[in-house]
Amino acid sequence: MDNNTIKGQGKGLKVLTLDDKFQFDCHEGLNCFTQCCRNVNIFLTPYDVLRMKNALGIPSELFLQEYTHTFIGKNGLPAVSLKMGDDKDRSCPFVSSSGCGIYQDRPWSCRIYPLQPESTKLTEKSGKQYYSIMNIPFCLGFQESKISSVQQWLAEQGVPVYMEMEQYFKKITMNPFLRDKVIENKKIQQMYYMACYDLDRFRRFVFESSFLNQFETDPEEIEKIKDDDVALYKFAMKWLEYGLIGQKGFKVKPEVMAAKKQALGIK
Ligand code: SF4
Ligand code: SF4
Incomplete structure (x- = not known):
C-alpha cells in the first residue's frame, strides 16, 4: 500500500x-x-x-x-x-x-x-x-x-x-428553477412520479392519451420508445424538463395551438 x-x-x-x-x-x-x-x-x-x-x-x-x-x-x-x-x-x-x-x-x-x-x-x-x-x-x-x-x-x-x-434526472432535480421551489400541485406530483418511476404507465400515457395528437414528435423516437425502456426514460426526462422547467423539448402542433387560440378568442 x-x-x-x-x-x-x-x-x-x-x-x-x-x-x-x-x-x-x-x-x-x-x-x-x-x-x-x-x-x-x-x-x-x-x-x-x-x-x-x-x-x-x-x-x-x-x-x-x-x-x-x-x-x-x-x-x-x-x-x-x-x-x-x-x-x-x-x-x-x-x-x-x-x-x-x-x-x-x-x-x-x-x-x-x-x-x-x-x-x-x-x-x-x-x-x-x-x-x-x-x-x-x-x-x-x-x-x-x-x-x-x-x-x-x-x-x-x-x-x-x-x-x-x-445526468438526465439531475437536469430536473438540480435545475435552479426548481431548487428553491416547493411543488404542491398534486397533478404535477403525479406526473413527475409516473415519468420518473412508473415508466410502463408513462408509456401508456404517451400512446393511449391524446399526447401524440398534441405534440410534434420524431417518428423514429416514438417507434423506439415503444419497447426500449432507456429511450423511454430519456423521453420522460425531456417531457419533465418541458413540463416542469419550461425547456423547449416539445412543441405543440400548430393546428392544436390554433384551435386553442380560437377557443380562447385569441387572434
Ligand atoms: S460491503 Fe457488506 S458484505 Fe461487503 S464487506 Fe462490507 S459489510 Fe461485508
Ligand atoms: S440484496 Fe442487493 S439490492 Fe438488496 S441491499 Fe443487498 S445489494 Fe442491495
Whole structure:
C-alpha cells in the first residue's frame, strides 16, 4: 500500500479524486457477507427502478407497489426507497445467503459502496468527481488487501452507466428553477412520479392519451420508445424538463395551438 492509498475506516473524511486509491474488497468469504443488506435505507433513482423491474420481469406499477415506499421530498416531489422486509433484521427482499438476487441490476447505492460522491457547487462547477469513503462499523472489507483506484472500482461495479443516466434526472432535480421551489400541485406530483418511476404507465400515457395528437414528435423516437425502456426514460426526462422547467423539448402542433387560440378568442 503506498502513501496515497486510503484504508477507509477510521480515517475521517478525506476527499478522493478518480485517480486516488483505497483498500477494500467484498466477497462471500467474509463474516459480514450480506449484513449490509439489512436494516438500511436505500433511495432508488429512476434508472434503479428501470433496471430492477426489468431484472424481475415485472411492470413498473407492480414493482413500485411490492418493493418501494414513496415519500415526498423537501421540494414537494415524490421519491422512492426500497421496502425492507418486516423480519426482525429488516432484510432487503432480494438478499439470500448466497448474496444479492439481482446482483447485475442492484441499485446504484449498493454498487458504489464504500464510495460516496461528494458534491458541492464548487465541485459541480469544476466538472471533476470527488468521493469520500463511507464508514460502516461492521464492514470487514477494509481489512482485505485489494487496492483499487476510485476509477477502477466504479468501472468494476458498473457505476458509469448509472452516472450517465443520472445526468438526465439531475437536469430536473438540480435545475435552479426548481431548487428553491416547493411543488404542491398534486397533478404535477403525479406526473413527475409516473415519468420518473412508473415508466410502463408513462408509456401508456404517451400512446393511449391524446399526447401524440398534441405534440410534434420524431417518428423514429416514438417507434423506439415503444419497447426500449432507456429511450423511454430519456423521453420522460425531456417531457419533465418541458413540463416542469419550461425547456423547449416539445412543441405543440400548430393546428392544436390554433384551435386553442380560437377557443380562447385569441387572434
Ligand atoms: S464487506 Fe462490507 S460491503 Fe461487503 S458484505 Fe461485508 S459489510 Fe457488506
Ligand atoms: S439490492 Fe442487493 S445489494 Fe442491495 S441491499 Fe438488496 S440484496 Fe443487498
